[in-house]
Amino acid sequence: MTDYLPKTTGTDQYTLLANRIENAVERRRSERESQRRLNAIDTAQEGISILDSEGYFIYVNDAYASLYGYDPAELVGAHLTLLVPDDNADHVREDLVSTVVETGQWNGVTTGQRKDGTTFVERHALAATDRDEIVCTVQDVTDRRTREAIIEFIRSRVRTDADLSFTEKIDRLLDVGCETFDLPYGFLTRIERAPDGATDTQTIVASAGDHELLQPGESSRLADSYCRKTLESDGQLTVHDAKREGWDGDPAYETFGLGCYLGATITVDDETYGTLCFAATDRRAKQITETERTLLRLMATW
Numbered sequence: 499m500t501d502y503l504p505k506t507t508g509t510d511q512y513t514l515l516a517n518r519i520e521n522a523v524e525r526r527r528s529e530r531e532s533q534r535r536l537n538a539i540d541t542a543q544e545g546i547s548i549l550d551s552e553g554y555f556i557y558v559n560d561a562y563a564s565l566y567g568y569d570p571a572e573l574v575g576a577h578l579t580l581l582v583p584d585d586n587a588d589h590v591r592e593d594l595v596s597t598v599v600e601t602g603q604w605n606g607v608t609t610g611q612r613k614d615g616t617t618f619v620e621r622h623a624l625a626a627t628d629r630d631e632i633v634c635t636v637q638d639v640t641d642r643r644t645r646e647a648i649i650e651f652i653r654s655r656v657r658t659d660a661d662l663s664f665t666e667k668i669d670r671l672l673d674v675g676c677e678t679f680d681l682p683y684g685f686l687t688r689i690e691r692a693p694d695g696a697t698d699t700q701t702i703v704a705s706a707g708d709h710e711l712l713q714p715g716e717s718s719r720l721a722d723s724y725c726r727k728t729l730e731s732d733g734q735l736t737v738h739d740a741k742r743e744g745w746d747g748d749p750a751y752e753t754f755g756l757g758c759y760l761g762a763t764i765t766v767d768d769e770t771y772g773t774l775c776f777a778a779t780d781r782r783a784k785q786i787t788e789t790e791r792t793l794l795r796l797m798a799t800w
Contacts, residue, residue, distance in 0.1 A: 544561060544635055545561045545562030545635060545637065546561070546562055546634070546635050547559065547562045547573070547633075547634045547636075548631050548633055548634070549578060549624075549631065549632040549634055550631060550632070551630045551631070551632065552577075553577050553578045553579070553591065553632075554576065554577050554578075555573045555574050555575060555576055555577075555578070557574065562634075562636060565610070565612075565620075565636060565638060566613060567612040567613035567614055568613050578591075578594075578595065578634075581610055581611055582608065582610065582611055583609055583611050583617060586608065586609055594608075594622075594624070595632070598624045598626050599626065602625065602626045603623075603625045603626065604623075604624045605621070605622060605624065607620070607621050607639065608620055608621075608622055610638070616783035618638050618640045618784060619638070620636050620638055620639060621636070621637045621639045622634065622635070622636050623635045640787075641789050668686055668703070668704040671684075671686070671774065672684035672685070672686070672704065672705065672706040673706060675760075675774075675793075675794075675797060676706050676776060678790070679760060679776045679782075680782070680784075681760070681776045683705070683706065683707035683709050683712055683756075683775075683777045683778060684707060684775070684776045684777075685702050685703075685706070685712045685776075686703045686704045686705070686764075686772060686773075686774055686775075687700045687701060687702055687703060687772040687773045687774075688700075688701045688771065688772040689729070689770055689771070689773065696721070698719070698720035698721070699717055699719060699720055700717065700718055700719070700720045700723045700773075701717040702716045703772065709777075709779075711753070711754055712754070718753065722750060722753045723750050723754070724737070724750045724756060724759050724761060724777075725772075725775065726750070727750070727761075728761035728762065728773050729770065729773070733762060733763040733765075734761070734762045734763070734794060734798075735759065735760075735762075736761075736790075736791060736794075737756075737758060737759040738758060738781060738785055738786050739757065739758070739781035739782075740756060740757045740758065740759065740781065741757065741781070742781070754777075755779055756777040756779060757778060757780045757781040757782075758777060758778045758780065758781050759775065759777045760775065760776045760777070760786065760790070761775040761794075762774050762775075762798035763798065773798075774794075774797055
């Protein structure tokens, strides 16, 4: 108690004592309130972090760190660019962080990168504080983006399909699919059946991407294609990692070398026309979701 008392006499010392005690109590109350807020952030399901004005992590809650496959302690002291692909690092450093410092806030959709190198679509919201810090929240919106693509696809199809030629419709399908599934190749095939069954063929009608065997006019035996499995798989086939899923040695894998494949059967007047497919030579980092399967079925419904 004597620490609060000056070595003087008179009533002023008691007024000063009261003020100091009041300040100490208020400071302690503020510390407790700050701790309660921090505890609430720690247990929040939403990913929350605090950065300094240069983009280095000061604080990270469990939800934020686990979204990227890290422990919170691994991120404290690291720069925000650790959590984005290398080709996005300059944008985050020069545009995103600087915008927050200059204008006080930024929000938008970016690409996040996990500790294992896989990526996902994330929505970031950043806001500057009066302490020259940046509060950052993040959400994985990959499936939401896919659902939005489904809605936009339906709207655009209803609104403008009557004005498009067949070729333009197919080009739209392939563009929407490649962008949404984050795959470089999209192609429409025509399946032609032979009387003996052994010489059934698959011909590429339209395509997106530069795979040399998936260009319009390219033809192959159906038995050597992924589409044979699509036709056998209740109208849809998705392959996330061909090697891991046992395709190594299969004639389709040996011929086309596709590590990831999504295909759906197209039926016209109750007869099989062909398949609508999207693929990549490498496996896809993220597992194929049920939402994406729904979009694929929608796109193949003519």
